[in-house]
Amino acid sequence: MLTQKYVTTHMDTLTALPSNSTQMDSIAAALAACPTENSPKPERSNGLLISLSVIFVLLALGAMAADYYIGTTPVSLDKTQIYSIQIAALALLLVIFSISFFYLNGKLRKSHEEAKDQAFDLQDAKAELQKANTRLESTKSDLTYSKTQVTNTLFMLNNANQQFDIITGELDAAKRETDAIFATVRQGLFLMKPDGTIGAQSSVELKSILQTSELSGRNFLTILRPLLPEKRHKTISDYFDLLFDPRKNEKQLHKFNPLKCVELNFASPDGGFQPKSVEFVFQRIVHDNTVASVMVTLLDVTERIKLEAKLQAGEMLREKQIDLLFEILQVESADLHRFLKDAEEALAKINGVFMENSSTSANPLRDKVDRVFRLAHNLKSEATSIGLLLFEKTVHQIEDQLTDLRRNPALANEDLLAVLVLIANFQAQLKETSTMVERISGLRHSFGPAEVKPVQGGAVAPAEVKPVDTTAPAPGVEKSVVSVTIPAVAAPARKPSEELQRSVEDLCQTIAARRGKKAKIVWKIEEVYDALPERHHRLLQNAIFQLARNSLVHGIELPDDRVKAGKDPCGTVDINIVCIPGQNLVQITCRDDGAGLDVDSIRARAIKEGIIEEGKTLADNEVYSLIFEPGFSTAPAVTEDAGRGVGLDVLRDEVVDQLNGEIHIEFSAGRFCEFGITVPRA
């Protein structure tokens, strides 16, 4: 465009040239027409002749006047006098004529010379003019030449201009294509310069990913800084330095790209952060062994990551469901139903505790946590006893959370939220199990009447299954739906004592297997137990669970240790439930032939927990009271079975406070430990 303008301006100058040249021509012609002879000379000669003639005429008139005067005058003159006078007059005339002639001749000559000089001057001027003319001619020819040159150049420029237009057109087309690419490409795309700034062009998607419109010329690291955790800044800055170091291996740089897939945290307009998962790819552009720039590609993979997480969660859920299914299939259906029922009740109670507004306790929140803990703990025992290990795990997590809360001296209402979330999970798991049980029973039914394995020593009620003719289903009703009736749900299958035995045995078996121990339970249960109210059954079962658990975890030693101590590798736990004659009391004892209570360990733990001061000696009965303190445990680490120090305090609360009973302990180090519970029958 610029060239075009330049050319046009100079064209104007060039077209003005010919007119100047014409003017020069006319000047030269005028000069050439100048006369070279002395033209004023004839005029001067004519003047002289006229002057001489006038003088002659005057002289002749004078002579005639003299003649007349002489003839008329009375003076007589002789002829000689007359001739003398005539001769004198003629002589005078001649003198005058001569003087006039010479004078005039001198003048004439001078004029002639002047004229000659002028002629020479004119000659010179003409020569000069001719020279000037020649020069003009030469200039003119030069100009013509220049004009041709300019015309040629102009032509070339025009050509070039056309080429330029073509190239500009191509460039425009190319730019339009690039623009189209940058506008439509689904990735953030730009070139990063060695100083870390973003190049002039970038894709529209980049602005959308980084949520900013002003990008060109800005430092990329500065843009990323607020979006990433602070500890990553140095790594990323170092990485950019490495990218622009041509000696560094490209493959290595790809491998250790710290922004391969990162979560960028954008400030949300309503406060907080809005995370976005972004993949970055860095590609070096190398010229002459230096990294001229780095092409950066950004891809928003938030949806993909979410989907992956969802798939993974789905996969985990599926695995969990399969595990749950296996567990359910292995658990007696009556046990399962009882557990589901108990769990529902426990959850309702937990909700009730959380919903309570007023409390007389000095520390109502702590009191709530303790109560929920006990409920959860009992539920866990029940889950363990029937082999529902997934439930056991879930409840264990709830206990973990509650333990944290118990340790928190400044407990606030918000802290309970985490527990509520876990309880909600547990509730979901329960619901899922119920659904699954329904489906399984449906499945069982569609394959034929359900069979319930008879339990040793127990009279198991047959599963209540509606007889359905599988070959001819009721019209409009699907087979699997018809058979939803859950077996054994309507009536408890066994006597409470049988129920107790089986549950405690299952619990002990699970714990023994988990801890590598061997133990058998020897029962002595009098009929009085079955006659107790249901409330007693529930609380006493929890108490016996706890005592049996304690025996397995703390009392019974590992088989090798027992052999070393000269004992049978298989430990024995005697559980007796008897009626004290004459008194309206039931006595429950749980005695194991294990190591007894480790007073030193209890003391050390009490000192560590700050319950007692160091150096203070404790009487045995004081030691006993310690083990009933909430949160007290001698287990070195928390496991599913022990270590939280809940257990004996729950036992004390339930037996002493709720059943108005008493607890006693008897032990002998290395030989046995016996816990006894005495409660009124009603």
Added chain:
Amino acid sequence: MSTAPDVSHLKLLIVDDSMVMRRALTVSIQTSNFQEVRSAANGVLALQQFREFLPDVVTLDLTMPELGGIEALEQMLKIKPDTKIMIVSALADDATAIEALKKGAEQFICKPFTPEELNQALLEMLS
């Protein structure tokens, strides 16, 4: 590995605190091709060896007793800046790798490695 580089004029130092790993490296790299090979079991010993031996190529572990790999790397490059150092580490996070590369390591490979991986890295480092 496309073509084995000529290493007959090069000296190799293998630094790793695990004997098993030193052996694995020795076998994988086919050390017999090198002019001379030595090994060291920690950072301090590695530096001692380095000063005496002035190797051309070093494989360096990062987590070692006495003196860590990054520090050893820096000191080695101070003594002989043209040494080709390959980090062979169980720490595979990008921040560690970037730090090592920034401080002058040529290659960074993660344990466990395959002999092919190791030799490819060696080839890239020596070509």
